[in-house]
Amino acid sequence: MLLKTFRVTAILEGISYLALFGVTMPLKYWAEIPEPNKVVGYAHGVLFIAFVILALLVCINKKWGIKRFVIFGIASLLPFATFYVDDKYLKTAS
Template structure:
């Protein structure tokens, strides 16, 4: 489950950056809407998967609501999921 969460965290972070770094500028500056639709849909699915997996990972590791809140808030910030993945779920962090 943790491997799946790590993968989703990275993909969600990438989709977030693509949406706001590529999709939105294309939509509003170049009036090209198509990429935003696909990137937005992928990001939405990955965001929901991240939030659900974060809940189950917190239950599995017996972490409280505070840690879940940290994981969830990180998904709302640029680069937040990358930070969480490294701080809490890298092999080095899991051994500590």
């Protein structure tokens, strides 16, 4: 159940990252429409924190070690990387 929750969170975090920087930031700065940025920004912040906490819990639970946790941490900062993490590490672990 923990792994499934982490997988869903990873996908949602990746989507929120792309929505924040690909959609709502341009709306905020180019079209001067800041409201969507605030909502998506809060959602992305919550999902980011959940992703990091769940990454730690899953790494502890699966005894994966610090290297994989660092990979997950870096993935949380890069566009599309959470989708890669899901495909490479999480899908095969379930």
